[in-house]
Amino acid sequence: MQYLTALLPRVTLxxxxxxxxxxxxxLVGGAGVLAILLYLMAAGGTATPAPExxxxxxxxxxxxxxxxxxxxxxxxxxxxxxxTVPSVEQCMxxxxxxxTDSPQIQLLQAxxxxxxxxxxxxxHRVPDHVRFVHAPHIQAGVACETCHGDVASMEEVKQxxxxxxxxxQGCHRENSASLDCATCHK
Amino acid sequence: xxxLGRRRFLVGSxxxxxxxxxVACAAPERESQxxxxxxxxxxxxxxxxxxxxxxxxxxxxxxxxVVRTIDGRAKxxxxxPAFPVNQGKLNVRSQAGVQSLYHPxxxxxxxxxxxxxxxxEFEDLEWPAGLDLLTEKMSEARSVVVITxxxxxxxxxxxxxxxxxxxxxxxxxxxxxxxxxxKTVQDGLGARRLPYLDIANAHSILSFGADFLSTWVSxxxxxxxxxxxxxxxxxRGRLIQVEPRMSLTGANADxxxxxHPGQEGALALSIAQVIAAEGLAPPDNWFNVVSEVxxxxxxxxxxxxxxxxxxxxxxxxxxxxxxxxxxxxPGFAIAGGPALASTNGLDNGLAAMLLNHMVGSVGQPGGLxxxxxxxxxxxxxxxxxxxxxxxxxxxxxxxxxxxxxAIVFEADPxxxxxxxxxxxxxxxxxxxxxxxxxxxxxxxxxxxxVLPSTHAFEEWGDYVPDPAPRQHVVGLQQPxxxxxxxxxxxxxxxxTLWHDLRPNLAPPWETMRDAVRANAAEVxxxxxxxxxxxxxxxxxxxxxDDWAPEFRAAPDWHVNLLAEPAFSDNGVEFPLHLIPxxxxxxxxxxxxxxPWLQATPDPxxxxxxxxxxxxxxxxxxxxxxxxxxxxxxxxxxxxxxxxVYISPAAAPGVLGVPVGQGHAFGGRWREDRGSNVxxxxxxxxxxxxxxxxxxxxxxxxxxxxxxxQLPTIEVLPNARNDVxxxxxxxxxxxxxxxx
Numbered sequence: 028m029q030y031l032t033a034l035l036p037r038v039t040l041x042x043x044x045x046x047x048x049x050x051x052x053x054l055v056g057g058a059g060v061l062a063i064l065l066y067l068m069a070a071g072g073t074a075t076p077a078p079e080x081x082x083x084x085x086x087x088x089x090x091x092x093x094x095x096x097x098x099x100x101x102x103x104x105x106x107x108x109x110x111t112v113p114s115v116e117q118c119m120x121x122x123x124x125x126x127t128d129s130p131q132i133q134l135l136q137a138x139x140x141x142x143x144x145x146x147x148x149x150x151h152r153v154p155d156h157v158r159f160v161h162a163p164h165i166q167a168g169v170a171c172e173t174c175h176g177d178v179a180s181m182e183e184v185k186q187x188x189x190x191x192x193x194x195x196q197g198c199h200r201e202n203s204a205s206l207d208c209a210t211c212h213k
Numbered sequence: 214x215x216x217l218g219r220r221r222f223l224v225g226s227x228x229x230x231x232x233x234x235x236v237a238c239a240a241p242e243r244e245s246q247x248x249x250x251x252x253x254x255x256x257x258x259x260x261x262x263x264x265x266x267x268x269x270x271x272x273x274x275x276x277x278x279v280v281r282t283i284d285g286r287a288k289x290x291x292x293x294p295a296f297p298v299n300q301g302k303l304n305v306r307s308q309a310g311v312q313s314l315y316h317p318x319x320x321x322x323x324x325x326x327x328x329x330x331x332x333x334e335f336e337d338l339e340w341p342a343g344l345d346l347l348t349e350k351m352s353e354a355r356s357v358v359v360i361t362x363x364x365x366x367x368x369x370x371x372x373x374x375x376x377x378x379x380x381x382x383x384x385x386x387x388x389x390x391x392x393x394x395x396k397t398v399q400d401g402l403g404a405r406r407l408p409y410l411d412i413a414n415a416h417s418i419l420s421f422g423a424d425f426l427s428t429w430v431s432x433x434x435x436x437x438x439x440x441x442x443x444x445x446x447x448x449r450g451r452l453i454q455v456e457p458r459m460s461l462t463g464a465n466a467d468x469x470x471x472x473h474p475g476q477e478g479a480l481a482l483s484i485a486q487v488i489a490a491e492g493l494a495p496p497d498n499w500f501n502v503v504s505e506v507x508x509x510x511x512x513x514x515x516x517x518x519x520x521x522x523x524x525x526x527x528x529x530x531x532x533x534x535x536x537x538x539x540x541x542x543p544g545f546a547i548a549g550g551p552a553l554a555s556t557n558g559l560d561n562g563l564a565a566m567l568l569n570h571m572v573g574s575v576g577q578p579g580g581l582x583x584x585x586x587x588x589x590x591x592x593x594x595x596x597x598x599x600x601x602x603x604x605x606x607x608x609x610x611x612x613x614x615x616x617x618x619a620i621v622f623e624a625d626p627x628x629x630x631x632x633x634x635x636x637x638x639x640x641x642x643x644x645x646x647x648x649x650x651x652x653x654x655x656x657x658x659x660x661x662x663v664l665p666s667t668h669a670f671e672e673w674g675d676y677v678p679d680p681a682p683r684q685h686v687v688g689l690q691q692p693x694x695x696x697x698x699x700x701x702x703x704x705x706x707x708x709t710l711w712h713d714l715r716p717n718l719a720p721p722w723e724t725m726r727d728a729v730r731a732n733a734a735e736v737x738x739x740x741x742x743x744x745x746x747x748x749x750x751x752x753x754x755x756x757x758d759d760w761a762p763e764f765r766a767a768p769d770w771h772v773n774l775l776a777e778p779a780f781s782d783n784g785v786e787f788p789l790h791l792i793p794x795x796x797x798x799x800x801x802x803x804x805x806x807x808p809w810l811q812a813t814p815d816p817x818x819x820x821x822x823x824x825x826x827x828x829x830x831x832x833x834x835x836x837x838x839x840x841x842x843x844x845x846x847x848x849x850x851x852x853x854x855x856x857v858y859i860s861p862a863a864a865p866g867v868l869g870v871p872v873g874q875g876h877a878f879g880g881r882w883r884e885d886r887g888s889n890v891x892x893x894x895x896x897x898x899x900x901x902x903x904x905x906x907x908x909x910x911x912x913x914x915x916x917x918x919x920x921x922q923l924p925t926i927e928v929l930p931n932a933r934n935d936v937x938x939x940x941x942x943x944x945x946x947x948x949x950x951x952x
């Protein structure tokens with residue numbers, strides 16, 4: 028569904044209702060449904076629940092209680108396009124000794140022992156026709172929370188902003204960043 | 214439409230369309246996943262490429278390469294432009310290195326034999342258990358033999374010294390060995406190292422069977438020179454190829470000359486006679502040399518009219534070759550392939566060398582130039598053990614005097630040695646055989662313990678190219694990716710054993726990395742070595758011109774008269790000549806597991822994935838066989854099957870058969886495919902060198918009655934199997950061919 032949200036302008040519920048009613052006058056019963064569908068599509072991630080992860084990694088413990096900086100694990104964020112997820116090896120730097128009796132850490136240990144990667148469920152994703160690069164945002168002083176919300180308080184990370192085009196444009200406009208199409212659509 | 218009104222139909226359609234749209238727009242599941250590395254590759258940034266220089270140090274190539282890696286995975290191999298041997302160029306085998314690295318049938322863990330030797334029944338072991346078993350056997354061993362492929366540099370030094378420290382020896386097995394060429398160079402040029410062929414500056418090359426553009430000695434290096442030879446200087450170089458079966462080099466030549474097997478030397482001496490008799494080269498060049506081989510009288514015995522019949526080359530053609538070669542100087546003559554693999558191969562080689570002395574191309578630009586001996590003995594290039602020596606060892610083992618332990622690495626003598634030598638039986642006499650390699654082979658399959666080794670892109674090493682490009686050159690090998698298996702490098706395994714069992718005799722290095730680094734420090738002295746080491750790794754090795762080599766020793770013409778070639782049979786029962794050849798992709802058979810290389814068409818026949826026999830149309834007609842017919846080729850020492858490939862470029866009476874197929878071990882793309890021609894060869898040796906006379910076997914052909922379409926690309930798939938498609942030239946509308 029996030030694919031569609033990126034294709035559509037950001038709309039309010041009222042706008043969606045008007046749009047849904049205008050485009051489907053004969054389908055009186057269906058108009059409301061279509062309007063809600065359109066709204067959900069346009070609103071995108073705000074309605075996206077946190078996906079189930081293969082290991083129940085708790086950001087509130089790591090980024091919250093332990094106050095580990097985001098960049099410690101997401102090492103690519105300041106220098107490249109992808110923020111990157113940490114390697115199993117990096118998790119094991121601590122978890123070879125920390126909480127080794129936890130069932131979730133034992134799941135991690137199994138990946139380490141069998142030399143198999145963890146297939147994390149992706150939480151944030153922009154469509155293929157968008158070239159999003161983390162590095163210039165971080166270098167411009169945009170805080171991680173601006174787009175990702177208060178991850179330090181989330182047990183399970185979920186998407187809190189739509190990250191649709193209108194969302195990006197609004198922020199770019201407020202910060203006098205480029206609004207040139209080619210900035211993001213290479 | 215009674216049950217489905219218009220309104221309900223429209224509503225249903227809209228719902229279906231909406232649903233389909235949502236489904237169609239959903240991201241595939243794999244795109245909703247983010248996969249973490251288990252180990253973060255060093256320096257790696259996701260999606261960004263990194264290039265590392267290293268060397269394809271395993272057996273068959275020795276080219277310096279740069280490997281493109283993304284996210285810690287090797288993606289592409291290119292030639293290292295800085296390296297003076299291959300100068301950015303690369304052969305197909307090195308290109309396929311990525312596929313052998315990620316081969317699904319690679320050995321991943323140690324294995325211990327459970328069934329009979331050769332039964333391919335193994336059980337997996339943990340590394341400590343595997344090493345414990347090897348250590349136990351080694352500690353009890355009185356003597357050890359280390360058998361490897363043609364390895365080089367520090368790896369070779371460790372293998373040799375390790376074997377010596379454990380009371381044994383290091384044997385080097387090469388499938389179609391270079392022993393005879395080395396001996397030819399030693400005797401004919403007085404040189405210990407192979408010469409540099411100055412192809413780029415030559416105006417003519419007279420090659421007796423040397424397929425130097427495909428598989429002979431250092432084809433990538435020669436290919437670079439060949440480009441210059443043809444297109445670099447003003448005069449387009451002339452190439453004359455003399456051989457009994459057309460090779461890729463023959464197909465590129467200006468003239469391809471068919472010669473009867475084993476008669477290349479007679480032809481060379483006949484050309485020499487014409488040069489002398491017609492004064493085509495200054496007598497100052499040749500008078501002394503000719504005197505050493507018996508003088509003009511001896512040479513006159515090879516006058517064209519006296520050797521024409523025995524060589525199969527008309528008198529006029531011999532004279533033309535002599536005039537063309539002598540008038541296009543500088544230029545040189547070389548011998549290789551079947552010319553050196555007859556029983557008189559060394560004589561053939563020396564006859565070619567005589568031509569070089571006569572036209573004055575020895576030590577001159579555009580001729581054969583000397584290569585420097587290494588200043589240090591740290592990294593000597595290994596020379597193959599001759600077939601005679603290896604077969605002799607086998608006989609000794611069969612006579613109940615085998616070593617206690619054999620360590621085999623990247624060598625497959627059980628596959629490549631002729632059946633008549635009974636080498637598999639000889640190896641079977643050795644109480645404990647450990648095989649080390651990346652993928653299963655016949656020899657590993659006959660081992661008691663199999664240890665997985667790292668791939669060339671996963672390990673430390675170095676390589677001394679032989680022949681060198683007139684410089685001191687050491688190519689360095691570094692891991693460009695983290696190992697994808699639990700494999701350990703051959704050098705590391707030996708060093709571990711050495712330190713465990715003979716610590717007093719062990720070298721100071723604990724690992725191959727330490728050894729390579731220490732040896733590099735010894736070879737490239739001076740200045741801050743830390744900085745130099747980084748530069749060496751960046752460049753893929755080191756080289757310098759600090760030398761002034763020359764051919765110091767005088768040639769040793771130990772033959773005055775050319776011997777007649779001997780064959781495995783008198784030609785009555787087995788009337789045809791069997792000429793095996795190495796393909797540009799599969800080589801001697803060690804690359805057969807690689808599907809890219811299996812699928813690389815042979816340049817002459819375009820055949821892939823199988824064993825075929827190249828046959829002249831007249832030979833095929835006499836045997837009453839057609840293209841695709843499966844025939845049984847019998848020799849006095851074995852038999853095998855192959856599909857007939859009829860080619861006018863195959864000489865009459867000659868059967869050309871590619872080497873490399875017919876394995877019972879080695880993964881899904883290698884096993885049970887084609888036939889092994891090497892097994893059926895007669896165990897004849899080249900006089901004076903001990904090399905295997907692999908072109909001296911006679912054979913006969915029996916049709917089996919079976920037919921299999923040959924997998925070639927030269928005939929359109931829908932064409933009838935026995936009809937060659939004629940390529941029609943484009944015309945200009947008037948029926949005239951475009952010029």
